[in-house]
Amino acid sequence: MMRVLSITVCAMFASANLSPAAAQSQTDASTIRAGHNIAVTRCIACHVVSPKQTLSPVLGPGIPSFEEIANRPGIAAASLAGSMKTARWHDYAMPAKLLPMSRISDTERAQVAAYILSLRSLH
Numbered sequence: 001m002m003r004v005l006s007i008t009v010c011a012m013f014a015s016a017n018l019s020p021a022a023a024q025s026q027t028d029a030s031t032i033r034a035g036h037n038i039a040v041t042r043c044i045a046c047h048v049v050s051p052k053q054t055l056s057p058v059l060g061p062g063i064p065s066f067e068e069i070a071n072r073p074g075i076a077a078a079s080l081a082g083s084m085k086t087a088r089w090h091d092y093a094m095p096a097k098l099l100p101m102s103r104i105s106d107t108e109r110a111q112v113a114a115y116i117l118s119l120r121s122l123h
Helices: 002-016 020-043 065-072 076-088 106-118
Strands: none
Touching: 020 106, 065 106, 076 106
């Protein structure tokens, strides 16, 4: 019993002492996961937020999917987050007001931007 407890404690300390690269990777993964969670609860009405999404957005057509946005030339996290903060409806029939994504926090916008960029094609 004492040996099992000792091994468990050692494993806990080993996982707590991650290399900087491993810690960064875990942070990146948690940021992307948080961005995905925001996207599927707040962005899905207007965008296809996941390549596996089975529901069509309520608004559209012509609103780009997150995958399309991710693959635009020169797109970066900072520009995505900035665009989310100031984006307005593109449809002239809609009132010229800020989109719902402008009402999420800067941290949430950065998380969504990280998720969007994680959809970038590698070819």
